[in-house]
Amino acid sequence: MSRLEEEKRTGYRLSIQQTYNSLIKSNRHLDIPFSEMDCNWLRRYETWLRKQSKSENTIGIRFRNIRTIFNLAIDMELVKQEDYPFKKFKVSKLHQETAKRALSKDEILAV
Numbered sequence: 001m002s003r004l005e006e007e008k009r010t011g012y013r014l015s016i017q018q019t020y021n022s023l024i025k026s027n028r029h030l031d032i033p034f035s036e037m038d039c040n041w042l043r044r045y046e047t048w049l050r051k052q053s054k055s056e057n058t059i060g061i062r063f064r065n066i067r068t069i070f071n072l073a074i075d076m077e078l079v080k081q082e083d084y085p086f087k088k089f090k091v092s093k094l095h096q097e098t099a100k101r102a103l104s105k106d107e108i109l110a111v
Helices: 002-006 010-027 039-051 056-075 105-110
Strands: none
Touching (some): 039 056
8 A cells, every 4th residue: 555655546545445444344354365255255245345335336446456456466476376266256247337427528618
């Protein structure tokens, strides 16, 4: 997290912090070995997030953050490739179109 702070990636750091806090709330601790984070574990976490009334996009962000951390751990050889659950658990399904909130060029010119 400090590296993200140094790189002034505060938005991404906040996203990672929210995922971290969410994992602690759902598991009551963060002592979760990567080998336990299989598809069943991910589905239970998804169910927990839905019970917390999180939006589809928020759930997707949480899982993309976990996937990124998983990939980093594999690159650092902390996790075996065969323990990677995201081959079966697809994060791309966790996305919902949102209403456009930006003004058009004509609307900006009218102001």
